[in-house]
Amino acid sequence: MIDWQALSLSLQLATATALLLLPFAIWLARLLAWSRFRHQGALEAAILLPLVLPPTVLGYYLLLGFGGASPLGQAYHALTGRALVFSFDGLLAASLIFNLPFAVQPMQRSFAAIPREVREAAWVSGLSRWQTFRRIELPLAWPGIAAALALTFAHTLGEFGVVLMVGGSLPGETRTIAIAIYDQAQAFNDSAAAGMSALLLALSFVAVMLVSRLGRLVLRR
């Protein structure tokens, strides 16, 4: 039996992550693609860290950083009256952080592929920086942006370790479909685990297909 509540929570988390991360990741990707500044290498390495760190390690640090004893946790509690750990809000904040490389990397490559002269041609043609972004950069970087959205979405659906560390498994609050599969498997409820796994597999497959098709579009351009 599929845990629809967990699936709905996962979809909400994935959608919110992808949409909230989009503007920040576009800004960061453009900055990294076109600017050269001190400590850029360190920043790029920090963005890539979630790719290589064991999710439990990242989750542990986020748990510490978001916890009631941390300045961030206390500030959040003072502002909203809620805790950041073991809540949807905390899960979303963690999701924004561990998805950073999936959002930034494809966009950075896309923006870096736009020749400097093309942007400059837009400026000397009279387009403002904002018009250049909207009419020239965004359409040209679109395949990378779409790929980043798809990757972020799929990765959020499937993330387990960080979610478990930061959110636990509170039904309707932090139990995502990946956690639900784990719980069902632990309870030897094979049919439910199999059904949800198949669903997650299909969703992830569609997302990855989308990414590869968009990647080919980039190459053909």
Added chain:
Amino acid sequence: MKLVARLEQSAPIPLAADIACDSGELLALVGPSGSGKSTILRCLAGLHRPAAGHVRCGDETWFDASRGVDMPPQQRRVGVVFQHYALFPHLSALANVIVALQHLPAGERAEKARQWLARSNLEGLEARRPAELSGGQQQRVAIARALAREPQVLLLDEPFSAVDQVTRRKLLRQLIELRRSLDIPIVLVTHDLEEAALLADTMTVLHHGRSLQTAPPDELLARPASALVARLTDQPNIFTGRVLEQSPASDTTLIDWLGQPLQAAHHAVFAVGDAVCCVVPEAGVILVRDHQCDRENTFDATVSERLAWRGHATVTARVTGQREATLSFAIGAAVAQRRGIVPGVRVALQLQKAAICLTPADQPSGRPVAGQLGTAATAAGDRPA
């Protein structure tokens, strides 16, 4: 309207350049790679900010470092044709031109863009994207886009470098026609001297970001201001000599060249004993017949190379005195054939007195000489026999 600029900076590319270009005039910036040509163009367009100096176009100040004025490229009204055209790859030819028509009401842009494309002989290709156009067609879209802005200045950055030789000739002709109809300053960046000489009213030779000489192409080739300018403009006959005698009365400066006297037109700036650099354009070297060997400045030489191309032959010959030098000159290929000008043949060559240009000799150290100047410095000039 006149474009005037003084640009200075020490990094990333050193600049100390003066630029001046009148309406209807085409100024060519020439120089080797890394001489700062494109950086200067970018400064004029507002795409690069130099450390000091100014850029003025007519009454408008586009840039003035001392007054903190730096007009963004959007406000400068420049048309730029980039080296690889920089067309917007996701837009059609028509949409590429429409982008440059921001100054018109939205409803008029498409029609105006169509007119610009028609003027560039691109009718029927409006819907094509840049990838679906040939190199020549892309260049014409780029020019149409640059002109659609109704610019006060047109800047062309190596516009022919990305097309094949045949297309290049066609496009050159079109540009020559086009520039007749434009009454704005045009600045062309090129490393191709032939292209510059064909198109330009004035040429500025640049080296390491410094403008060395500005003059009409013919004058610049005939009267280079220094040996460096002569080398940068690919002059084949550059020699060193020493002033033997100054005689203003006979309009002669007598030079010791290879241990033999060489008469040049009088150059008052040099004193007897000064080391000088002699520059002789190819046209100043004449193949004389045996009975004319008693003429002034006539030397025996041995042909070492003959290169024929499109009816013209470039001949290189060795002149031997106390030392040896090579001279290069051009004659009709048919003449070379008829007179049996082949490697090994002995000929008599006259260096025309009026064509010999004397400049101060290179400093023995410090100034960039042979090693940095490529073929012109190593293929010609004198060397020990």
